[in-house]
Amino acid sequence: MLLTTGPVEMTARTTGAMARPILHHHDPLFLALFERTCAMLQRVFTTEHDVVILQGEAMLGLEAAAASLIAPGDRVLNLVSGIYGKGYETFIRRAGGEAVELAVPYDEAIDPQAVRDALRRDPHIRFLSVVHGETPSGTRNPLAEICRVARSFEVVTIADVVATLGSEPLRPDADGVDVAVAGSQKCLGAAPGLAPIAIGPRAWEIMERRRDPLRGSYLSLLDWRDAWIARRRFPHAPSVTLVYALESALEQLLEEGVDRCIARHASIARACRAGVRALGLRTWAAREEIAANAATAIAAPEGRSGEQIVDHLRERYGVAIAGGEGEMAGRLFRIGHMAGAARPPVLAAALAILERTLHDLGYPVAMDSGAGAAMAALER
Numbered sequence: 027m028l029l030t031t032g033p034v035e036m037t038a039r040t041t042g043a044m045a046r047p048i049l050h051h052h053d054p055l056f057l058a059l060f061e062r063t064c065a066m067l068q069r070v071f072t073t074e075h076d077v078v079i080l081q082g083e084a085m086l087g088l089e090a091a092a093a094s095l096i097a098p099g100d101r102v103l104n105l106v107s108g109i110y111g112k113g114y115e116t117f118i119r120r121a122g123g124e125a126v127e128l129a130v131p132y133d134e135a136i137d138p139q140a141v142r143d144a145l146r147r148d149p150h151i152r153f154l155s156v157v158h159g160e161t162p163s164g165t166r167n168p169l170a171e172i173c174r175v176a177r178s179f180e181v182v183t184i185a186d187v188v189a190t191l192g193s194e195p196l197r198p199d200a201d202g203v204d205v206a207v208a209g210s211q212k213c214l215g216a217a218p219g220l221a222p223i224a225i226g227p228r229a230w231e232i233m234e235r236r237r238d239p240l241r242g243s244y245l246s247l248l249d250w251r252d253a254w255i256a257r258r259r260f261p262h263a264p265s266v267t268l269v270y271a272l273e274s275a276l277e278q279l280l281e282e283g284v285d286r287c288i289a290r291h292a293s294i295a296r297a298c299r300a301g302v303r304a305l306g307l308r309t310w311a312a313r314e315e316i317a318a319n320a321a322t323a324i325a326a327p328e329g330r331s332g333e334q335i336v337d338h339l340r341e342r343y344g345v346a347i348a349g350g351e352g353e354m355a356g357r358l359f360r361i362g363h364m365a366g367a368a369r370p371p372v373l374a375a376a377l378a379i380l381e382r383t384l385h386d387l388g389y390p391v392a393m394d395s396g397a398g399a400a401m402a403a404l405e406r
């Protein structure tokens with residue numbers, strides 16, 4: 027049972043879609059399929075602007091956004107509330123940009139007022155980079171409020187929505203998110219290996235107007251615009267079977283409805299936190315309002331490491347969850363509830379097995395408490 031924070035289990039329908047015969051990427055059938063997939067992504071992103079699907083996993087999309095937009099000397103306000111936010115500094119620097127950091131502890135969220143103050147203090151800032159959901163800490167930043175502040179300063183925003191597309195409300199056009207980078211393997215429920223990106227007109231303009239626009243590179247978003255958006259060609263051969271999976275997963279998501287899919291993730295996440303508390307454990311996020319919908323990070327109980335719990339769940343019960351990364355290593359463990367894993371029976375099983383794991387490891391736990399509390403907390 028795969029309950030990590032991505033990749034996630036795929037439905038039988040998605041797996042079946044991947045098993046279809048390979049089409050050549052210039053075949054009209056594949057072109058139509060790719061076009062349909064982009065159109066569905068626009069609906070899931072809720073954007074009327076362009077969508078491209080980079081042929082690599084989410085990190086390629088995040089690096090491509092930095093490489094395509096940021097020119098040497100550009101100042102970038104990099105918001106850091108966790109590991110992915112901190113890591114973005116590397117991409118900013120590699121593009122020649124200067125990262126100006128606004129950081130909070132990794133169990134907290136960025137305050138939009140602090141963003142306003144930082145942009146006031148430094149009028150030379152041109153870009154802002156922000157992670158919507160910091161999966162390693164199970165927290166969420168107020169993306170809409172942050173990007174609206176950025177827009178009022180004419181600062182262009184790059185958002186990591188890898189874990190939040192499909193699990194948190196997102197309105198890139200209305201909220202001023204200029205580039206939103208997602209991944210196929212999280213709440214969309216497709217196979218790992220693709221990076222869908224929503225790109226607004228301000229971002230295209232900046233990419234084009236750069237003194238030395240990035241072209242002829244796997245990291246180039248302009249290459250995708252010139253090939254796919256302008257001429258319905260590909261800059262290089264796409265990963266045909268992964269696109270099959272993404273098309274199928276998006277179809278299923280849209281059959282459910284974007285809002286319903288998000289509400290389901292929110293309800294399961296809330297129930298998970300209720301179950302965790304009933305077990306006598308503490309969620310990592312400092313406040314309930316900033317806890318993410320895609321995954322719940324749980325502080326390791328006194329005297330036990332997160333890895334001990336992860337290993338025991340896997341070896342004894344065949345359940346894969348995630349541990350802590352970086353400075354959180356050992357200090358927490360995480361239950362992913364993304365895509366098909368965001369369902370009551372899956373959560374009930376996960377919490378019952380977690381309860382038994384704590385008991386096995388000699389941690390005092392009230393038996394028969396977690397799963398029941400979680401089910402009672404589900405929204406009707």
Ligand SMILES: *Cc1c(COP(=O)(O)O)cnc(C)c1O
Nearest residue numbers: 083084085110159161186188189
């Ligand atoms: C998963 C994830 C990524 C991409 O990381 P991979 O695990 O390498 O695909 C980037 N940002 C966030 C917030 C994520 O959750």
